[in-house]
Amino acid sequence: MIQVFQIAPNIVEIQWPKEISVNILMRKAYLKKQLIQQFHEKLLRAISGYHMLGLYFSEPMPSEKISQISKEILAKFSEGKKIGSTLWRIPVCYDGKDLNNLAKQKNISKAKLIKLHASQRYHIHFYGFLPGFIYLGGLNEKLATARKSTPDREIPAGSVAIGGNQTGIYPSNSPGGWHVIGRTPIRMFDTSQSPPVWGIEGDMVEFFQISEEEFSDYLSKKPEKVEHA
Amino acid sequence: MLEVIDPGLFCSLQDEGRINQGSFALPFSGAMDLQSFHLANHILQNDPNTSCLEFTSPGPTLKFHAPASITLTGAKANISLNGKSLELANNSILNLKPEDVLKINNLESGSWGYLGIYGGFESENILGSQSLSPGITRISSLPKGYKIPYSKQNLEFSQSSAKVKPEFPWEKVNVLKAFKGPEFNLLPEDIVHKIKKDSFSFTSERNRMAAPVQEFLPENRFEILTSPIFPGMVQLTPSGKMILLLREAQVTGGYPRILFLEEGQLNLAVQMRPGQKFKFEIV
Structure with missing residues (x-):
């Protein structure tokens, strides 16, 4: 199921088949957690993509060794393992600057678009792009939209946006090519906290609609956490 | 206290960076040329x-x-x-008096x-x-007028104690040694041939994130x-442009x-200048 590629003497990459799936996500998140426990400070970075796990060690590490250890760990993975047992509820004020255009493009009402976005549960596949940016998989396919060919110069922190078949939240002001449909008062990346983020790979996220007036009620708060079965 | 009278094109404060903080998509950050950075601290016994x-x-x-003992390394x-x-x-080592510019x-x-x-900043x-x-600290480069305190101010060094002969090893570089990246084996023969045989150079459009290569490979x-x-990774875009990822690069792409450079x-x-020719040697 996995292949292990040696990038450099101290960097190896674990590769699953090329697909975006919750199945791979759960195995990857489980393996990552176990490897961090096993290697401690020798494993300086474990960086995930959809079907890859890049491991950056403080010393040379042969791919054969990682392959063997990983296979042993994954053999103990069972579907019932409670990876991603946490659900985070994120308030969103759906007044993004691209909401009208996107609804028109999809030939649906704004209310329908919001409902489709907020009625779904998403998985955190990994952190990437910007510090604290979560790639959320599970977008309703009706909402999937190619990224803008010319990115916006600045998308404000807290923007909830759609890019391809993913949705995500901008943790800081940044140029970006995703379609902004709303904003959340929840902070995605706070360097005064340790860790600076609240969710981990494999967790679930859902959005609920709030009004402009309610926005300030949630400012600087952590999202509501639901431990689901 | 150090005061930035004029930041020049781009001036920032750097150490070794956040190597072990990748889980939340933090770039490595840190000095672009770690060897020259470490040399500065070695000379100053920091x-x-x-x-x-x-x-x-x-x-x-x-x-x-305030009085300061400084050294310049790298470029x-x-x-x-x-x-x-x-x-x-x-x-x-240069010993500075208060109000020196x-x-x-x-x-x-x-x-x-x-x-x-x-003693450091x-x-x-x-x-x-x-x-x-960017995205982690409030500023990503030093603005005009910015002030940074420094810790030890009165140390006099004997000039000879830690002198290291200046060398500029990048001037002679005409080969960059690299490992095959994860997608190398997907490349067709003609692109592989060009990577191995052609000469390349970096463009002047560099920042701390990436250094694009001037010469294009086939689309x-x-x-x-x-x-x-x-x-240290080299990416290939659909247009055939190669991009060397530097220390401020994102964690996913x-x-x-x-x-991947050795x-x-x-x-x-x-440190290589825009236009300086090199070949890739695949190891």
């Missing part, structure tokens, strides 16, 4: 991870409000002190220089590092899903990762 000012051409103009810069041109060899002009060799100070340590980084249609990336090669690559 801890190896002490923060230094990193500058490029044209460099900053800096006012030191070779023309400098002046209180308006007078100063012949200061890289890697030697040091101006770092253009760079004669290399692209990134380091100003180390005895005092600034906020965020997630294990003082390195300025291609490889697509990958967003995957982990590391400083969607372009095929065709090469250890130490990145420190040389970032």
Whole structure:
């Protein structure tokens, strides 16, 4: 199921088949957690993509060794393992600057678009792009939209946006090519906290609609956490 | 206290960066040329991870409000002190008096220089590092008028104690050694042949995130899903442009990762001048 590629003497990459799936996500998140426990400070970075796990060690590490250890760990993975047992509820004020255009493009009402976005549960596949940016998989396919060919110069922190078949939240002001449909008062990346983020790979996220007036009620708060079965 | 009179093109505070903080998509950050950065701290007998000012051409103009012992490493810069041109060899120690103004002009060799100070700069340590980084620290480069305290102010060094002969090893580089990247084996024969045989150079459109290569490879249609990336990787875009990822690079990317520079090669690559020709040697 996995292949292990040696990038450099101290960097190896674990590769699953090329697909975006919750199945791979759960195995990857489980393996990552176990490897961090096993290697401690020798494993300086474990960086995930959809079907890859890049491991950056403080010393040379042969791919054969990682392959063997990983296979042993994954053999103990069972579907019932409670990876991603946490659900985070994120308030969103759906007044993004691209909401009208996107609804028109999809030939649906704004209310329908919001409902489709907020009625779904998403998985955190990994952190990437910007510090604290979560790639959320599970977008309703009706909402999937190619990224803008010319990115916006600045998308404000807290923007909830759609890019391809993913949705995500901008943790800081940044140029970006995703379609902004709303904003959340929840902070995605706070360097005064340790860790600076609240969710981990494999967790679930859902959005609920709030009004402009309610926005300030949630400012600087952590999202509501639901431990689901 | 150090005061930035003029930041020049781009001047920031850097240490070794946030190597072990990747889980939330934090870039490595840290000095672009770690070897020259470490040399500055070695000369000053600082801890190896002490923060230094990193500058490029044209460099900053800096006012030191208290005595300081500094050294310059990395790129070779023309400098002046209180308006007078100063012949200061890289890697030697300069003792500054209060209100001295040091101006770092253009760079004669290399692209990134380091100003180390005895005892280091005092600034906020965020997630294990003082390195300025967009999206993590409040500023990503030093603005005009910015002030940074420094810790030890009165140390006099004997000039001879730690002198290291200045070398500019990037000037002679015409080969960059690289491993095959995860997607190298997907490349067709003609592209592989060009990578091995052709000469390349970096463009002048470089920043701390990436150094694009001037010479294009053939257009291609490889697509990958967003995957982990590391400083030292070379990505290939569909238009055939190669991009060397540097220390401020994002942690994930969607372009095929065709090469990865061997250890130490990145420190040389970032110092090479735009247009300086090199070949890739695949090891």
